[in-house]
Amino acid sequence: MTASTDYTPPKVWTWERANGGEFANLNRPIAGATHDKDLPVGRHPLQLYSMATPNGVKVTILLEELLAAGHAGAEYDAWLIKITEGHQFGSGFVEVNPNSKIPALLDRSTPTPIRVFESGSILLYLAEKFGAFLPKDIAARTETMNWLFWQMGSAPYLGGGFGHFYAYAPTTIAYAIDRFTMEVKRQLDVLDRRLADNEYLAGREYTIADIAVFPWYGALLKGTLYGAAEFLSAQDYRHVQRWVDAIGVRPAVKRGRMVNRTWGDPSEQLHERHDANDFDTQTQDRVAAPAALVHQHVSLGT
Ligand SMILES: N[C@@H](CCC(=O)N[C@@H](CS)C(=O)NCC(=O)O)C(=O)O
Secondary structure, eight states: OOOGGGOOOOSSOOOOGGGSGGGTTTOOSSOSOSBOOOOOOOSSSEEEEEOSSHHHHHHHHHHHHHHHTTOGGGOEEEEEOOGGGTGGGBHHHHHHOTTOOSOEEEEOSSSSOEEEESHHHHHHHHHHHHTOSSOSSHHHHHHHHHHHHHHHHHHHIIIIIIIIIIIIOSSOOHHHHHHHHHHHHHHHHHHHHHHHHOSBTTBSSOOHHHHHHIIIIIHHHTTOSTTOTTTTTGGGOHHHHHHHHHHHTOHHHHHHHHBTOOSSOGGGOBSOBOSTTHHHHOOSOOOOOOHHHHHHHHHOOO
């Protein structure tokens, strides 16, 4: 790998397969399927194809919240897509998400199945379908959308920017780490100021905005994302900490965080979810993944 200071971009970039650092085997400059593979289909109306990264967890938390709130139509099968093994490039997955990233949802309850990709779009689709976790009042609804879109726009700076250069880049580049740390701390301060005066991001109600932001910034402040809590002085964001603690104890959030998780404490893993009882009875092989693998899984945020 050429040191960044010695690099002069050529007139035309060409793909060197070995130059992608930690995720070289996954990163490609072209879209589309690499192999034929149909997706499995279970018995429930909603079929989720995902993994328990922050983007994946947003959707499983909302589904568990919907079920807890009595929306039986939100029953779902959650299939594991191992992104570190390239399952997102299978032909069936690409039909549901041409962008080859988890999470992807197929709603089979409609006359023609509806595909939904992009975690923000999935949250909005489900919130509208069930009329829940999205306020009806126009001002609160708009505030919910403001923070939902804020999260979708901000997370790439956190994951693809800060997380990548702090935790994964093959060279340690002070300029890149400084630039993205500055931005992530600014984002945390944006959240902290908002949550100083408001219980939840959209105001009094817990909404899909909280569900979108929590898996990213909650994990960051609790040190489970990039191991960066101390580096970022996580304790300084006390209003965000209060909000993270309040959301983290919700039973549906605890369940949602387990779904499609294949690393960490075995008692917190549910590789696939096909029934509400799976949380109590599942006996599948729940082996703690090696630390390096955990590290890799939670990194693929953007
Ligand atoms: N903006 C997308 C981002 C999804 C995304 O980045 N997914 C990652 C995991 S968190 C992924 O599937 N990465 C696989 C890859 O890049 O090949 C969303 O919010 O759904």
